Amino acid sequence: MDNLPIPTFQPRLKVLDHRQALAIHTAALEILEKTGIKMENDRARKLLVDAGAKPFDTDWLRIPAFLVEAALRSAPRQILLYDQNGDKAMALRDDHFFFGTGSDTTFTLDLESGQRRGCVLNDTGRFARLVDALPHFSFAMSMSNPQDIPKIEFIYVYTFAEMLRNTNKPIVFIADRLEDMRHIHELACMVAGGDAALRQKPFILNYSEAISPLRFPAHVVDRLMFCAEKEIPICLPSGSNAGGGAPVTLAGALALGIAENLAGLIIHQLTRRGAPFLFGPNVSVLDMKSTVVSYGCPEWSLTQAALADMRDEIYGLPIWSFGGATDAKVVDAQAGAEAMFSIVTAMLSRCNLIHDVGYLEYGSTSSLEMVTLADELIAMARHFLKGIPVNRETLALEALDRVKSAGTRGIFLTDDHTFEHFEEALFLPELLDRSRYDAWMAEGGQDLYRRSNAKARSLLETHRLEPEMDAGLNDEIEALLQRI
Amino acid sequence: MTIDLNPLSEAVIKGNIQAATQEAQKALDGGGDPQTILDQGLIAAMDIVGQRFAAGAMFVPQMLRSAKTMQACVALLKPAFQAGTVSSKGTVVMGTVKADLHDIGKNLVAMMLEGAGFTIIDMGVDVPPEAFVKTVSEKSPEILGMSALLSTTMPAMKATIDALKDAGLRDKVKVMIGGAPVTAKFAGEIGADRYAPDAGSAVAAAKELLQTS
Numbered sequence A: 001m002d003n004l005p006i007p008t009f010q011p012r013l014k015v016l017d018h019r020q021a022l023a024i025h026t027a028a029l030e031i032l033e034k035t036g037i038k039m040e041n042d043r044a045r046k047l048l049v050d051a052g053a054k055p056f057d058t059d060w061l062r063i064p065a066f067l068v069e070a071a072l073r074s075a076p077r078q079i080l081l082y083d084q085n086g087d088k089a090m091a092l093r094d095d096h097f098f099f100g101t102g103s104d105t106t107f108t109l110d111l112e113s114g115q116r117r118g119c120v121l122n123d124t125g126r127f128a129r130l131v132d133a134l135p136h137f138s139f140a141m142s143m144s145n146p147q148d149i150p151k152i153e154f155i156y157v158y159t160f161a162e163m164l165r166n167t168n169k170p171i172v173f174i175a176d177r178l179e180d181m182r183h184i185h186e187l188a189c190m191v192a193g194g195d196a197a198l199r200q201k202p203f204i205l206n207y208s209e210a211i212s213p214l215r216f217p218a219h220v221v222d223r224l225m226f227c228a229e230k231e232i233p234i235c236l237p238s239g240s241n242a243g244g245g246a247p248v249t250l251a252g253a254l255a256l257g258i259a260e261n262l263a264g265l266i267i268h269q270l271t272r273r274g275a276p277f278l279f280g281p282n283v284s285v286l287d288m289k290s291t292v293v294s295y296g297c298p299e300w301s302l303t304q305a306a307l308a309d310m311r312d313e314i315y316g317l318p319i320w321s322f323g324g325a326t327d328a329k330v331v332d333a334q335a336g337a338e339a340m341f342s343i344v345t346a347m348l349s350r351c352n353l354i355h356d357v358g359y360l361e362y363g364s365t366s367s368l369e370m371v372t373l374a375d376e377l378i379a380m381a382r383h384f385l386k387g388i389p390v391n392r393e394t395l396a397l398e399a400l401d402r403v404k405s406a407g408t409r410g411i412f413l414t415d416d417h418t419f420e421h422f423e424e425a426l427f428l429p430e431l432l433d434r435s436r437y438d439a440w441m442a443e444g445g446q447d448l449y450r451r452s453n454a455k456a457r458s459l460l461e462t463h464r465l466e467p468e469m470d471a472g473l474n475d476e477i478e479a480l481l482q483r484i
Numbered sequence B: 001m002t003i004d005l006n007p008l009s010e011a012v013i014k015g016n017i018q019a020a021t022q023e024a025q026k027a028l029d030g031g032g033d034p035q036t037i038l039d040q041g042l043i044a045a046m047d048i049v050g051q052r053f054a055a056g057a058m059f060v061p062q063m064l065r066s067a068k069t070m071q072a073c074v075a076l077l078k079p080a081f082q083a084g085t086v087s088s089k090g091t092v093v094m095g096t097v098k099a100d101l102h103d104i105g106k107n108l109v110a111m112m113l114e115g116a117g118f119t120i121i122d123m124g125v126d127v128p129p130e131a132f133v134k135t136v137s138e139k140s141p142e143i144l145g146m147s148a149l150l151s152t153t154m155p156a157m158k159a160t161i162d163a164l165k166d167a168g169l170r171d172k173v174k175v176m177i178g179g180a181p182v183t184a185k186f187a188g189e190i191g192a193d194r195y196a197p198d199a200g201s202a203v204a205a206a207k208e209l210l211q212t213s
Helices: A018-035 A042-051 A065-074 A121-133 A152-166 A178-192 A195-200 A218-230 A250-271 A298-315 A333-348 A368-385 A397-405 A416-425 A437-442 A448-462 A471-483 B006-014 B017-029 B034-054 B060-080 B104-115 B129-139 B155-166 B184-190 B199-209
Strands: A037-039 A054-056 A060-062 A079-082 A088-092 A107-109 A116-118 A171-173 A204-207 A320-322 A353-355 B091-096 B119-122 B143-147 B174-178
Touching (some): A018 A060, A018 A065, A018 A250, A018 A298, A037 A042, A042 A054, A042 A060, A042 A250, A065 A250, A107 A368, A121 A152, A121 A368, A152 A178, A152 A471, A178 A195, A178 A204, A178 A218, A195 A218, A250 A298, A298 A333, A320 A333, A333 A353, B006 B017, B006 B034, B006 B060, B017 B034, B034 B104, B034 B199, B091 B104, B091 B129, B104 B119, B104 B143, B129 B143, B129 B155, B143 B155, B143 B199, B155 B184, B174 B199
Parallel strands (some): B091 B143
Antiparallel strands (some): A037 A060, A054 A060, A079 A088
16 A cells, blocks of 8 residues: 655745734734824725724824724635636635736837837837746736827826737736726726626736825725725735835834735725735835835845735735846846845745736836746746655656666666656756857857847747737727727 | 034034034034034035935935934024025925825935025925916026926926926026936926936036036
């Protein structure tokens, strides 16, 4: 009788224990109960006051802890995102992780010239198409703030439409005004087949932000409540960046960001109980020389790993996260180092929705090369995460006997066992180069940036959506863009 | 009678508010001229802070602490000036444009400019063109500084410059712009006088615009 198989342990990073988690959580509750938040949205303020929040000064509210507990209990622990064909794509819950790109960057690295230039709508499409082609990317974001939009005030509607046309994967989108949300919702309904169908199988998620410290602008909360009503999954991370909008010490920044996020969750759940809410703040740091919000710092990896631990200890809701980004202005060693650091840690902590992959220059510039090479970095980290299966086959004692019997000519390279198992057992890089020097020179002696550039171009040229957008649907989308 | 202002400058550079205010008071009590104490004790110290910051030898929190130290000393000096005899390098009206709520960058620029000896009128965030025009008309600043973080709010910068033109005020004030999505090219397109990428270069640009040191 064979014994039960040994389960494979999958490496997991833990950065916070239960006591730390509880202390941060109770600090967040204390912020809500004693410090209060500035709620500039009248409708939400009334909703909160009716539910038990206490108003003071102009627009300020103190929020009792029981509202937090109720919201955490009613929010769903799993958010299912579908693709645009209606198939299940992303089960956002506990230890599932998914990578994707990021939102509006002012600039992009030109694929042809390598120059940093302002974005155009065509870039939005290309980034979406590249995401569609890359196996380790699960969702698309705009990676652009295009300047060539005919009606610039509708920029977010145009970028959403462009993403629809260039990928079938789920889309995380941003919007500014409620009007943008309505048009984007309308477009999404066209794709899904109506409002009911979209609620049943959402393929979109909205990304909105409150402003640290403690500020909830009216139009942001309008969007939050709209998403709750329509059951459009939403995240509302404030940028509670250490040393900027939040305390420079990370525990305080986390407590503040979480407090703000909980306030958003409460409004969201009071608006529609059980609507999907992706949890968590963006807790990075303000660089103390340049005052940029850093996208390459180790602190953000640490705070979101902490958030993942707090999810497991306390919250139970899937979390919003980042990874694969850099403060470097070009695709150089810093870019590789910083991107890999956050990819590995996000995966090891089991962050759920991991965005901003492919960002350069702290989110000011997007790069198709970065996105392309990051796909392989994710694959490499993934391979590590799979761990080491231990069983009769992998212990390979029979193969060892064979190689021993072959005497001095015995080597595993030629053995059947290697032939049968190597594709599963080993990470087989494509872009990361291990060739011998002369071979590498013969291929042009290209660095990773150039090799990624070539692969990105090739993918963009050859990749086809499955299926490409139906002509009728495309016309419907175009008609809306003309109409607004 | 010459007063040694080095201890004062050192205290400002180190961000030691207690020591700096003591030194400033000592200088005043010793008969020092307030304008000299301001220029050679305080502004000169902030110039060094600015240089060290630009060279990466000082961090923002330290620079802000120095600015705070300087402001504490300026508060001490103010009564010693006769009304209207404090000379500042110029007045700068600052604000984040309409529909934009971001202000960390603007606030840093304002603090740096103050440290360099400019007088600041900070109009806050979400400032519509009309409000900028009104303040420019009422206060006659040398410079108008506008900030935007969103590319969707940048058009308000052009709207403000156009509004200044309509009000016949465009040639009465220099316009500087900044913010993450803003570029020198954009500044040229909308008719701004200068773009600065960060707080340090904003001070240099302001001095250059007014041809002061």
